[in-house]
Amino acid sequence: MSPVAEKRLLATVLGQRQERPPVWIMRQAGRYLPEYRETRTKARNFLELCYTPELAVEVTLQPLRRFDLDAAILFSDILVIPDALGQSVRFETGEGPILEPLGPDDVARLDRDRAMSHLAPVLETVRRLRASLPADKTLIGFCGSPWTVATYMLGGRGSSDQWTARKFALQHPEAFDRLMDILVATSVDYLVAQLQAGADVVQLFESWALNLDDAAFARQVIAPNRRIVEGVRARVPNAPIIGFPRGAAGNLPRYAREVGINAMGIDYSTPLDFVRNALPADLPLQGNLDPLRLVVGGEAMESQVRAILEAFSNRPHIFNLGHGIVPETPIAHVEALIGMIKG
């Protein structure tokens, strides 16, 4: 690993405020880039793209060739974990992921023993990225947090209310806890392997940290994420970890206090005043521009970028969107955004 000081984004995760915030863009490799769409045609399907190191390295690096970004994020997906555990996962164009939903009796059939060998190509991608990235670029590894991954495993597809998974957690507590145990253990192995292969920092994507009451938030979000942080740090001391509990709203302070992450991503519906008043002043934060403002550009984007830069100017801050970039985003708007951040 090259020295921390050279990597401004990693240094920020570790608590150092920068004169200008480092920047990366959530889901920065993807369909808004013509070169991504071109490379995508070389794989038969999306998972094959994730498991072919040559192609995955290429799409990871594409956004860095165009924009002055401070980090590369490993090209993969949060749903490689259920795939690695033996659940059927498909990505249909225009429809998103489709999984064979797990019932209570299926949990015992998930096969942890095959998971890491199945994920070996992703780790090869990390090694190749490490070797090809300049010393000042931070390499971000990631996985989905157990609850978010479970919403897809139990529901079979994305949903706005996570109804199937939330009901399963209440109706089948033992099978649910067993599923969480499997996902925690697999995620720890996977993140440790990414760090050992050369990732500088790892991010936990909890995209569905919403719609949960106090007890469900504690059980489904806080506990498994904390177990992952502790499990990773037991094997990689001081591993730098970013948590992104999207939609956590009033639960953000609790997540920040109890999970043990170094830095926290905040979504775009988190009020900037709330950030100032309710979160520790020295906690590094990442976010939080609404991706739609990047689609529209101009003053709709610039006014909020200024507000975000101002609100975070006194703390360690990584500029990012408050959720993933969308395919219809004009490339010129991304250039304008980076220009504003870098000055």
Ligand SMILES: Cc1c2[nH]c(c1CCC(=O)O)Cc1[nH]c(c(CCC(=O)O)c1C)Cc1[nH]c(c(CCC(=O)O)c1C)Cc1[nH]c(c(C)c1CCC(=O)O)C2
């Ligand atoms: C929930 C979630 C998923 N995947 C991910 C999350 C968490 C972040 C979030 O909340 O958006 C995370 C993810 N997905 C992808 C990355 C790669 C790295 C990067 O960000 O550049 C990362 C970090 C690639 C991808 N993952 C996916 C694509 C598009 C696939 C294609 O090319 O057809 C990409 C580039 C597919 C995917 N994967 C997932 C969905 C719901 C979809 C379909 C919707 C969509 O297309 O955005 C699951």
